[in-house]
Amino acid sequence: MSGTSLQSGPLSSLVSSAPRQHASVFYGWWVVAVSGIGLFFGGVPLTVYSFGVFLKPLMQEFHTGRGVISLAYTSELMTGAVVAPVFGWLIDRYGLRKVILLGTAIFGLTLLGNRFISGSIWELYLFYILLGTTLHASGPIPYGSAVSHWFDRRRGLALGLMMLGIGLGAVVVPSLVQQLISRWGWHAAYSILGGAMLQISIPMVAAFLKTPRESGLGHDGLPATRSFEQRNAASLGVSASEAWRTRAFWVMVVAFFLISASVQGCLVHMVAMLTDRGLTKQVAASGASLMGAAVLLGRVGTGYLLDRFFAPRVAAILFAGSSLGILLLWRGATTAAFLGAFLVGLGLGAELDIIAYLTSRYFGLRAFGTIYSLVVAAFAVAGALGPLVMGAGFDRTGSYRAPLFAFVFASLIAAVLVTRLGPYSFSPSHAQGTERTQGQDSATAQAQDHPPAEG
Numbered sequence: 001m002s003g004t005s006l007q008s009g010p011l012s013s014l015v016s017s018a019p020r021q022h023a024s025v026f027y028g029w030w031v032v033a034v035s036g037i038g039l040f041f042g043g044v045p046l047t048v049y050s051f052g053v054f055l056k057p058l059m060q061e062f063h064t065g066r067g068v069i070s071l072a073y074t075s076e077l078m079t080g081a082v083v084a085p086v087f088g089w090l091i092d093r094y095g096l097r098k099v100i101l102l103g104t105a106i107f108g109l110t111l112l113g114n115r116f117i118s119g120s121i122w123e124l125y126l127f128y129i130l131l132g133t134t135l136h137a138s139g140p141i142p143y144g145s146a147v148s149h150w151f152d153r154r155r156g157l158a159l160g161l162m163m164l165g166i167g168l169g170a171v172v173v174p175s176l177v178q179q180l181i182s183r184w185g186w187h188a189a190y191s192i193l194g195g196a197m198l199q200i201s202i203p204m205v206a207a208f209l210k211t212p213r214e215s216g217l218g219h220d221g222l223p224a225t226r227s228f229e230q231r232n233a234a235s236l237g238v239s240a241s242e243a244w245r246t247r248a249f250w251v252m253v254v255a256f257f258l259i260s261a262s263v264q265g266c267l268v269h270m271v272a273m274l275t276d277r278g279l280t281k282q283v284a285a286s287g288a289s290l291m292g293a294a295v296l297l298g299r300v301g302t303g304y305l306l307d308r309f310f311a312p313r314v315a316a317i318l319f320a321g322s323s324l325g326i327l328l329l330w331r332g333a334t335t336a337a338f339l340g341a342f343l344v345g346l347g348l349g350a351e352l353d354i355i356a357y358l359t360s361r362y363f364g365l366r367a368f369g370t371i372y373s374l375v376v377a378a379f380a381v382a383g384a385l386g387p388l389v390m391g392a393g394f395d396r397t398g399s400y401r402a403p404l405f406a407f408v409f410a411s412l413i414a415a416v417l418v419t420r421l422g423p424y425s426f427s428p429s430h431a432q433g434t435e436r437t438q439g440q441d442s443a444t445a446q447a448q449d450h451p452p453a454e455g
Contacts, residue, residue: 103137160303
């Protein structure tokens with residue numbers, strides 16, 4: 001497989017006929033670009049970041065309250081959380097491209113099938129449960145696995161650039177969906193999103209998403225022979241069962257559970273919160289887009305910082321910023337709410353980048369898909385419960401203030417927890433003069449000098 005040449009096509013003019021390791025553009029960056037596009041048209045931007053815009057139209061359609069409709073969103077994320085470890089195992093066992101193609105096709109067809117929903121709330125719940133079964137097939141689990149195997153020293157930046165796809169989706173999709181709903185209704189809006197996923201994501205992934213082994217290329221732009229030797233060392237890691245028994249794993253699970261519930265509760269109810277304060281639907285959707293812009297900034301900025309600073313400290317600062325943002329939302333003033341939305345968006349933009357990066361640095365790449373999916377599952381469960389708590393809190397008290405106040409403290413606890421992770425177990429390689437990552441001890445450095453069996 002390592003001798004397979006790159007296919008001809010749009011990329012051929014950008015990749016020289018000289019030895020592949022000397023190509024003008026390292027193919028790993030094309031994998032980042034393809035992954036970013038796949039994430040833009042993936043399930044998270046199309047059904048998670050846009051749900052706040054669908055909330056009130058669905059309430060009108062089914063003549064019910066916010067808590068009842070939020071349960072549909074919760075059903076999708078809870079189902080996704082249950083299924084996420086299965087996708088991680090499938091990726092490690094059968095390869096990420098097969099998982100992405102099949103899962104994306106099913107998700108897109110499910111979106112098209114929203115036309116079969118009539119006036120029963122149970123049909124709506126079933127629709128979102130079906131979406132949840134393949135939510136993570138077009139999300140950060142497979143694409144993060146692809147990018148992590150292409151990069152080592154620049155893994156943080158590569159993951160951050162990849163996550164721009166979700167960030168751009170968070171900026172563009174809410175306002176776009178609002179326009180689609182206003183013009184044609186929520187059924188048509190979901191159908192258009194499903195068609196875009198099927199016609200754009202699937203052909204691009206099928207044509208261009210490759211692994212280093214398939215392409216015969218090395219990671220980080222190094223010559224292939226040298227890179228494969230070092231990639232073995234970088235791929236050293238623990239099994240999923242070994243990770244399960246570590247303190248670092250459970251610290252990550254609890255911290256990301258708390259921060260996910262906090263920020264995603266705000267995300268889903270952002271439009272409703274702003275319209276409650278007298279803003280028009282379009283202006284409120286712009287507020288959601290502002291949150292998406294912060295997500296976008298958080299993606300790239302976090303990736304850049306992760307390669308240069310100790311990742312748990314970066315996470316702690318961003319999570320504390322989210323806590324401040326939620327506090328501003330709690331205070332109620334419109335201007336403060338927009339600033340709060342921005343700060344919450346920064347934290348939300350950092351989360352999945354940080355999960356992927358921390359997974360690779362504390363557990364290696366041996367079982368990356370499985371371990372990453374387990375942490376993402378906890379993240380998704382919390383993301384499902386957060387909006388439900390927000391909706392139920394509003395229905396009970398007529399205000400979002402009580403759940404927002406609770407989320408201020410939950411995000412602060414998450415910020416403290418990530419500082420307790422300790423030093424990395426698998427630091428970036430020392431190739432090309434890269435300095436050792438902060439916190440790496442000599443025992444781990446010696447362990448990396450002995451490449452494991454290919455995983």
